[in-house]
Each structure stands twice: as C-alpha cells, then as structure tokens.
Amino acid sequence: MLPNNEACRVWSRFERKRKDGSVLKLRIQDPPSSAQERVLDFIAKYFVTEETFQKAAGIYSNPDSIAEYREIIKEIFKKWIIVICCEDNNSEDVGDILGVSAVELVEDKSFDGLELQTKEIQNLITIMLECEK
Template sequence: MSQPLKVWSKFSVTKKDGSVLNLRIVDMPEDPEVKEKVMECFFEYFVKEECTYKASGVPESEESMEELRGACENMVSSQTPVFSVCCLDNGDDQINEVMGASLMMYMTREEAEKKSKFETKALQKFILMVEYLAEIYDDMRAFNLDPYLLDKWIVVRPEYRGLGIAQELLKVRRLISKEYGIPINGAWMTSYGTQKAAERDGWETVCELQYEDLEKKFNVTYGRHPPSTKFMIARIPL
C-alpha cells in the first residue's frame, strides 16, 4: 500500500462567482498520470508565458520544445526533484486536477553549477540568458549554501490565478526549506504575479534588473511584462 501524501498546507479560496474551494498543497505522488498533468501545466502555462522563455523563442520552436521535454524528463528522473502540487482538498489522496505546482531541485553547489547543453538555437539563447542572470546574482555563493534548493518554476493555471495559490506555494517553499535545513530560498521573479505573491509572503528583493537593459544585451523583445525582473529571497529560521 502506498504511503499517504504529505500535506504541506490546507487553505480555502473564494472565486469571483462567490464559490469557495478547499485546497491543499501536497508532495507529488508516484503516479504517472499526475506527473503528466504537472508537466503539461508547466509546458502549457509556464514555458509558453514566462518572459525569458518567450524572449528566447522557445515556445515558437517545436524542436526546442521537444528538446526541453526530454531534458526535463531526464532531470526529474536522474536528480532530486522537489515537487509541490496544489489540488482540491477532497478528503482523499486523489489528485484529479492540478491547479498549480512548484518545482525545486535539491542539489549540491557543484551539481547546480553544471552548465546545461542544448542543440536547438532557442534553448541555447535561453541558457545564455539564464546563465547571465546567475552571474549577476548567485544566492548560493552570497549565503554560502551547499546543499541547496534550486528554483525551477512555479505556475498556476490561468483559471485559478488571483486566488492566492502562488503565495501559498511560496509559503510551502519556506516549509520545505526548513525541513531540508536550508536557511535561504531564492528565485528570479519574472512576472507581476510572482513578484506580488512573494512580496505578500515577505520575500525580499536583493537584486533587480531592468528588462529594457536585458533586451539591449541579448537583442530580444520581452513584450508585455513588469519593468524589471527581481531576485527575491525568503529567510528561513532553522
């Protein structure tokens, strides 16, 4: 018999129509169908919307999307992923719909500093941009973190945005960091939604870059976005 899912949080939200949803955030189960739903959420609502992916052209390239899928599958199977999944709190362990999810990777500094290699031009551009951001601010070095929980993504399905789910996923990141004994959790917050959610949860901005400057450096267009991307941290009392 499988072990019950670890529940990190239970909370209620009120939709615009006045209906109330009882939700929970749990570890992702060893269920291929749930894993597929989480990855679908990532590719459909994060990769296609997140400004760095969009600016580098990844969503418009079928070859890049296919290569990214393979890289993600390899990453979560060969390393140590830390998934948190938001779903209905229906009194059992069933996850019928993934409303939002968070992924971090638990790794040593040496593992985190390994450079990713891709064949498609759009992903090569994306990695170039990501590595530049890591050079500008590296919380692993700033706080001497080893091991570390490396942010990969946080996403909420469009129909459930504006309900506080992203903020709750960030709160859970604090709890996970505490359980792993890691005093700092940090991430580049690239959208209004994640920036506001992090601010409401008390995260601090320790570095800020203007998108206009990044556009000039990499000869890309970010489109509709906040004026800057912010590296934000949560301090975890151990």
C-alpha cells in the first residue's frame, strides 16, 4: 500500500450501463493507504471464500485464520503491485471498492538450469512452480 503522502495514480476511468439504464462511473487506481483496511476487507470477504486454493485450505471457516491471513497479506502487499476498481465519484476519495488486483513481479528465468527463451514459456513455468508450492 502507498504511504499517506503519495498521490494515487488513476490508471483508467470508464462507465458502464446498469440493467436499469443508469450509468455507473468506475476507475482503476492505486489504493491510498487510507483504504488499506477496506482492501483487506474486500479480499477477506471475496478472495478467501472464492479462490480455489484458499477455499480448499478452509481459511474462510476459521476467524483466527482470517485474522492471520490479513496480517500476512499486509506484509505481502508491501512487495506487490496492487490496483483497485472503485466507484468514481469525481473526487480523490475512494468510493466502494468493487475489485482488487494484486501482482508480484517474479524475475526468475531459469528452470532446472535451462534458459527459457520466450515470455510465454517463462510464464508457464512460473505458474507451474507457484502451483507446486
């Protein structure tokens, strides 16, 4: 998450029509530190209960596990790239958080001593290694 004194970059603004015809204004942006707890709430509510590996681990069924998970995520997020999707209310305040994306940059380009040449094969190996963990 970003320190309080850093400006949050807005990556994209867009609109979508709801079924009732009204327009929902959204933006993709870096999360301000003031929204950190809400980002963690979002992940604990949706990701922990729906993501395959986390669901299989049963984290969602134990409040102590969720609390531990939140503490771990706070540390992990310091190293990851995080963006959020939120309502765009034409202010710098973060509206309702509607989505979170978290990415870790991994630069390991070897697999059992082989130099992998293409980005796609590098991505495949990264996915496979992560699943093996």
